[in-house]
Amino acid sequence: MQLPLGFRYAGVACGIKPSGKEDLAIISTEAPAICAGVYTQNIVRAASIDFNRRMTPCDHFRALVINSGNANACTGFEGIKNNQAMATEVGKHLDTEPANIGVLSTGIIGVQLPMKEVTSGIAAAVKALSPEEESFTAASKAITTTDQSPKTSHLTYNIDGDQVRISAMAKGAGMIGPRMATMLAVVMTDAPLTPTVAQSILATANAKSFNRISVEGHMSTNDAVMLIATGRSPAQLDSAPLIAQLTAFISDTCIDLAKKIPSDGEGATHLIEIIVTGAKTDADADRIARTVANSALVKTAITGGDPNWGRIVSAAGYAGADIDADAISLKINGHQLFKQGQPVEFSAPKVSAAIADNFETTIELAVGTGSGQFNHWTSDLTVDYVKFNSEYTT
Amino acid sequence: MQLPLGFRYAGVACGIKPSGKEDLAIISTEAPAICAGVYTQNIVRAASIDFNRRMTPCDHFRALVINSGNANACTGFEGIKNNQAMATEVGKHLDTEPANIGVLSTGIIGVQLPMKEVTSGIAAAVKALSPEEESFTAASKAITTTDQSPKTSHLTYNIDGDQVRISAMAKGAGMIGPRMATMLAVVMTDAPLTPTVAQSILATANAKSFNRISVEGHMSTNDAVMLIATGRSPAQLDSAPLIAQLTAFISDTCIDLAKKIPSDGEGATHLIEIIVTGAKTDADADRIARTVANSALVKTAITGGDPNWGRIVSAAGYAGADIDADAISLKINGHQLFKQGQPVEFSAPKVSAAIADNFETTIELAVGTGSGQFNHWTSDLTVDYVKFNSEYTT
Numbered sequence: 001m002q003l004p005l006g007f008r009y010a011g012v013a014c015g016i017k018p019s020g021k022e023d024l025a026i027i028s029t030e031a032p033a034i035c036a037g038v039y040t041q042n043i044v045r046a047a048s049i050d051f052n053r054r055m056t057p058c059d060h061f062r063a064l065v066i067n068s069g070n071a072n073a074c075t076g077f078e079g080i081k082n083n084q085a086m087a088t089e090v091g092k093h094l095d096t097e098p099a100n101i102g103v104l105s106t107g108i109i110g111v112q113l114p115m116k117e118v119t120s121g122i123a124a125a126v127k128a129l130s131p132e133e134e135s136f137t138a139a140s141k142a143i144t145t146t147d148q149s150p151k152t153s154h155l156t157y158n159i160d161g162d163q164v165r166i167s168a169m170a171k172g173a174g175m176i177g178p179r180m181a182t183m184l185a186v187v188m189t190d191a192p193l194t195p196t197v198a199q200s201i202l203a204t205a206n207a208k209s210f211n212r213i214s215v216e217g218h219m220s221t222n223d224a225v226m227l228i229a230t231g232r233s234p235a236q237l238d239s240a241p242l243i244a245q246l247t248a249f250i251s252d253t254c255i256d257l258a259k260k261i262p263s264d265g266e267g268a269t270h271l272i273e274i275i276v277t278g279a280k281t282d283a284d285a286d287r288i289a290r291t292v293a294n295s296a297l298v299k300t301a302i303t304g305g306d307p308n309w310g311r312i313v314s315a316a317g318y319a320g321a322d323i324d325a326d327a328i329s330l331k332i333n334g335h336q337l338f339k340q341g342q343p344v345e346f347s348a349p350k351v352s353a354a355i356a357d358n359f360e361t362t363i364e365l366a367v368g369t370g371s372g373q374f375n376h377w378t379s380d381l382t383v384d385y386v387k388f389n390s391e392y393t394t
Numbered sequence: 395m396q397l398p399l400g401f402r403y404a405g406v407a408c409g410i411k412p413s414g415k416e417d418l419a420i421i422s423t424e425a426p427a428i429c430a431g432v433y434t435q436n437i438v439r440a441a442s443i444d445f446n447r448r449m450t451p452c453d454h455f456r457a458l459v460i461n462s463g464n465a466n467a468c469t470g471f472e473g474i475k476n477n478q479a480m481a482t483e484v485g486k487h488l489d490t491e492p493a494n495i496g497v498l499s500t501g502i503i504g505v506q507l508p509m510k511e512v513t514s515g516i517a518a519a520v521k522a523l524s525p526e527e528e529s530f531t532a533a534s535k536a537i538t539t540t541d542q543s544p545k546t547s548h549l550t551y552n553i554d555g556d557q558v559r560i561s562a563m564a565k566g567a568g569m570i571g572p573r574m575a576t577m578l579a580v581v582m583t584d585a586p587l588t589p590t591v592a593q594s595i596l597a598t599a600n601a602k603s604f605n606r607i608s609v610e611g612h613m614s615t616n617d618a619v620m621l622i623a624t625g626r627s628p629a630q631l632d633s634a635p636l637i638a639q640l641t642a643f644i645s646d647t648c649i650d651l652a653k654k655i656p657s658d659g660e661g662a663t664h665l666i667e668i669i670v671t672g673a674k675t676d677a678d679a680d681r682i683a684r685t686v687a688n689s690a691l692v693k694t695a696i697t698g699g700d701p702n703w704g705r706i707v708s709a710a711g712y713a714g715a716d717i718d719a720d721a722i723s724l725k726i727n728g729h730q731l732f733k734q735g736q737p738v739e740f741s742a743p744k745v746s747a748a749i750a751d752n753f754e755t756t757i758e759l760a761v762g763t764g765s766g767q768f769n770h771w772t773s774d775l776t777v778d779y780v781k782f783n784s785e786y787t788t
Contacts, residue, residue, distance in 0.1 A: 044711030044719045074704060076736045109704040110737045216690035218705070219712035296610035296690070296775070297783060304784030310468060310503040311612070317438030318613035325438045342470045343504045352786065381690070382784070383777045389691060390698030390776070392746065 001154045003136055004165035004190035006030050006230030010128035011138030014121025016069035016107070016114060022142035024121040027186060028063035028094060028129055033230045035061030035102065036199040038206045040223035046073035047083035048103040049224060055102060057195035061228060064102040064186060065090045065125075066143045067118060068171070073109040073221040082113045089119055093126040104184050106171060106222055107145055140169040143184055147171055148264050153257040155249055159242060162235035164191045166250055170210075170257045183261060185210060185225045187254065191246055192231035201247045202227040209254035213377045215265035216385075217294040225254075262377050263359070267384030270302050270355070271377060274363045276316075279372035284321035288367060289376035291319035298363075299381035305356035307348055309337040316365060327368025333361060395548045397530055398559035398584035400424050400624030404522035405532030408515025410463035410501070410508060416536035418515040421580060422457035422488060422523055427624045429455030429496065430592040432600045434617035440467035441477035442497040443618060449496060451589035455622060456494040458580060459484045459519075460537045461512060462565070467503040467615040476507045483513055487520040498578050500565060500616055501539055534563040537578055541565055545654040547647045553636060556629035558585045560644055564604075564651045577655060579604060579619045581648065585640055586625035595641045596621040603648035607771045609659040610779075611688040619648075656771050657753070661778030664696050664749070665771060668757045670710075673766035678715035682761065683770035685713035692757075693775035699750035701742055703731040710759060721762025727755060 008028045016023040037056035039049045055061070065086055072079050083105070087098035094101075105113075128135065140150035155166045172183035193201070206225050227250070237243055263271045274292045279285035292298055295315040301308040309330050316323060326341035333354040337346055355361050361380075379385075402422045410417040431450035433443045449455070459480050466473050477499070481492035488495075499507075522529065534544035549560045566577035587595070600619050621644070631637055657665045668686045673679035686692055689709040695702040703724050710717060720735035727748040731740055749755050755774075 042708060042711040043717055044708050044722070074707065074732075074735075074737060109708075218689050218691045218709060221704075221708050221711065294688075295612050296779075297612045300780055300783035301786070303780070304786035306784070306786035308786075310615075313468065314436060314438050314503075314615050315612060317436040317615065323437055328438070338468075341468075343468060381780055383780045385690075386694055386697070386775055386777045386780050389694035390700070392695070392698040392700035392702075 001133065002156050002165050003131065003133060003167050004188050004230065005232035006033065006190055007188050008129040008131050009135040009139040010125040010130070011142030012121055012124045012128060014124065015117040016067055022138060023067060023069045024118065024125055025066045025139035025142035026063055026090065026125040026129060027139060027188065027228065029061065029228065029230050032059060032100070033061045033228055034059050034193050034195050034198045036195065036202040036227040038202055038225050040220055042219050042221050044074065044221050046071055046105055046222045047080045048072065048105045049222065051083050051087065052102045052224060055099065057199035059195050060100050061102065062096045062100040063090050063094055064104065064226060064228070065122060066104040066184065068143055068145050069107040070105065070111055070113050071107045071109045071222050072105040072113050075110060075112055078112055082115055085115060086118060086122065089122045090126070093123065102226060104224055106143070106184055109221060136167065143169065143171045145171060146266065151257055151260040153253045155253045157249055159235040162233060164233045164235050164246065165189060166253050168253050168257050170261060172261050183210060183220065183223045185257060187227045187250060189250065190230045190233040191235065192233065192237055193229040197243060198227050198229050201250055204247050205251040205254040208251045209258035212375060213258045213262050214293055215262055215379050259377050262379040265379030266388050267382040268379035269382055270361050270380040271359060272302055272361045272363065272380060273375060273377050274365065275375045276365050276367065277373045278366040278368050278370060280322045280370040281372040282374055285372040285374035287321045288316050288319040288323070288365065289374050291315050292363065292365065293376045293378035296381055302355060302361050303380040303382050305352040307332055307337055307351035307355065309343065312363060312365065313338060316367060322369055323367040324369050329366040331364040333358065395527065396550050396557070396559050397525065397527060397561050398582050398624065399626035400427070400584055401582050402523040402525050403529040403533040404519040404524070405536030406515055406518045406522060408518065409511040410461055416532060417461060417463045418512065418519055419460045419533040419536035420457055420484065420519040420523060421533060421582065421622070423455065423622065423624050426453060426494070427455045427622055428453050428587050428589050428592045430589065430596040430621040432596055432619050434614055436613050436615050438468065438615050440465055440499055440616045441474045442466065442499045443616065445477050445481065446496045446618060449493065451593035453589050454494050455496065456490045457484050457488055458496040458498065458620060458622070459516060460498040460578065462537055462539050463501040464499065464505055464507050465501045465503045465616050466499040466507050469504065469506055472506055476509055479509060480512060480516065483516045484520070487517065496620060498618055500537070500578055503615060530561065537563065537565045539565060540660065542658050545651055547651040549643055549647045551643055553629040556627060558627045558629050558640065559583065560647050562647050562651050564655060566655050577604060577614065577617045579651060581621045581644060583644065584624045584627040585629065586627065586631055587623040591637060592621050592623050595644055598641050599645040599648040602645045603652035606769060607652045607656050608687055609656055609773050653771050656773040659773030660782050661776040662773035663776055664755050664774040665753060666696055666755045666757065666774060667769060667771050668759065669769045670759050670761065671767045672760040672762050672764060674716045674764040675766040676768055679766040679768035681715045682710050682713040682717070682759065683768050685709050686757065686759065687770045687772035690775055696749060696755050697774040697776050699746040701726055701731055701745035701749065703737065706757060706759065707732060710761060716763055717761040718763050723760040725758040727752065
């Protein structure tokens with residue numbers, strides 16, 4: 001693993017989490033850098049989302065401060081003030097304007113941030129900033145909530161002998177407190193980019209990765225994916241094919257990272273990939289893949305190792321996409337269960353074992369109306385998911 | 395209870411269900427009657443759905459045959475033939491054309507009907523047809539699958555001293571075999587109606603009742619609601635206000651029956667009603683109510699007695715409706731939790747107890763953009779739901 005040049009990281013415990021675990025991270029750049037962002041579409045959203053949206057894309061980024069344990073969402077005017085104060089505080093330490101600082105937040109919603117702890121946490125994190133791997137790891141831990149482990153991904157490649165490094169971290173979609181899921185991801189590279197190109201690369205990579213995952217389909221108030229580029233690599237990215245290559249590599253990094261989120265979904269025992277082909281449009285294929293992914297009946301079938309083509313095919317039927325019922329074909333983990341609108345003979349114990357014995361289940365659904373295709377990754381639905389999310393003590 | 399005049403009922407066990415329980419019902423009329431129907435929007439649908447849709451609305455209805463234990467869905471050409479054979483067989487016994495017979499089917503999908511058993515079941519049911527209450531009860535049992543109990547509703551009213559009787563039965567949305575949910579309902583009345591008026595009354599009543607319920611939001615291949623009217627009541631329905639009155643009474647009957655379905659949802663410990671007001675349009679309010687109802691995080695919060703306004707408000711935020719985040723207000727069982735976009739002080743133990751101690755939970759959500767309103771009933775999501783739907787043995 002080689003971390004991209006020009007970054008510094010820190011992750012500290014400042015007391016937001018009652019557990020005493022790391023809960024504040026800073027990712028800074030040695031010099032003003034490029035920053036792009038994509039954000040939750042939720043109308044109900046955290047102060048940090050609006051704050052960052054005003055900044056990106058830009059070429060004056062200096063640092064990102066991320067706290068976990070408290071999402072600072074639905075907290076009204078005081079929440080907006082606290083968010084601003086976090087940026088101001090980081091800026092003060094780094095001798096820069098709050099307008100050059102991004103803020104991300106994840107955790108319980110509707111509760112005001114403990115600003116005394118956050119302020120001293122920021123001071124401690126700024127002191128701890130370093131380009132070393134262990135600092136990167138500390139930051140990746142400090143952004144998690146109920147994640148089983150930190151989620152990171154790295155990729156390095158060459159352009160005419162010059163290395164380009166990509167590193168990324170994410171958290172989610174474990175449920176938070178007894179509250180809700182948030183997905184945060186930060187992608188860092190030393191590739192030389194303009195703000196416009198960075199935003200376009202991030203939009204493409206996000207559409208192929210984080211926009212194709214779900215746990216239970218509940219959209220958070222705080223979801224954000226940021227791309228930061230220092231330009232410290234001497235590599236020249238002066239042609240469309242080279243930009244396309246970088247876009248593909250950043251997409252791959254994001255896909256690798258994105259799949260780790262439903263894999264670590266609360267109580268998950270399977271990562272399910274739904275691949276839809278033959279739809280009228282890609283948008284229709286997306287709709288079908290999401291509808292299948294969001295069906296509690298499909299999820300519980302996979303949990304139980306049940307090769308239940310009926311639940312899958314009928315979910316496709318109500319997705320609101322134009323499909324040909326007589327042309328639907330379905331494979332689970334390579335086994336054909338349904339063809340041209342009819343069930344086919346198959347060995348139920350064999351297909352059941354193919355689901356039960358593997359962590360990953362692939363559902364391939366062809367719907368026979370065109371050449372549109374899309375995929376989606378989701379987790380299954382288990383007793384542990386329900387237990388975790390219905391536990392509540394006043 | 396007074397059953398509507400002009401109907402006969404039978405419910406028998408013919409061997410479709412391995413349990414040996416009642417699995418075939420016939421509802422017939424003494425003379426040609428009015429029949430209306432509304433059906434699943436699923437593109438993947440059972441033969442019975444297309445068959446009935448060709449018949450309704452009409453004035454030549456004679457009988458409805460309903461089997462449970464096998465949905466005769468996704469069964470190809472043989473399934474279509476078997477569906478037709480059921481209608482032909484009933485018609486033969488009642489000396490009428492198959493075009494005057496409706497068919498409904500619920501149970502496991504993708505398996506051919508055992509036609510020998512069905513055929514002898516039809517013969518037995520025709521012999522058992524009677525207008526008595528016990529026959530009505532037998533029919534209401536024979537349409538159920540994993541329902542805890544049969545679901546019926548009755549209402550009688552007067553027009554100038556002449557009685558109009560409404561009786562209805564439904565099944566669902568317990569999960570079937572290890573397969574899927576189906577919702578079936580039949581509404582019977584002796585009111586004198588034309589086919590067009592019957593269809594219009596049913597459309598209105600259905601929109602207020604069965605279209606506003608869900609368990610996990612998975613749309614079945616076999617859902618159907620039928621309205622049968624014999625016209626045997628001497629009551630005169632010769633004015634718009636009288637039709638409106640009947641429409642209201644049939645709607646009330648359907649609402650009463652519809653609420654019993656999520657109440658009996660697999661593993662359900664709560665019936666949740668979501669009432670959305672202040673949306674831009676009724677359609678927007680419907681979208682918000684459904685999105686809140688379909689959120690696994692909202693459902694599990696209610697399961698756990700968690701007054702989690704964050705999950706509810708954030709679900710409203712991604713419903714795809716135009717809402718004003720700063721104007722949202724929320725009450726649970728009458729307790730105000732959120733007002734004008736801000737959380738308010740409330741006693742968490744008190745609200746938690748108000749959820750935990752009652753079977754019904756009411757979520758009132760005002761979204762501040764207009765006068766659109768809608769409601770939706772759903773069940774909560776429990777460990778037992780997941781256990782039931784992930785149990786599978788090859």
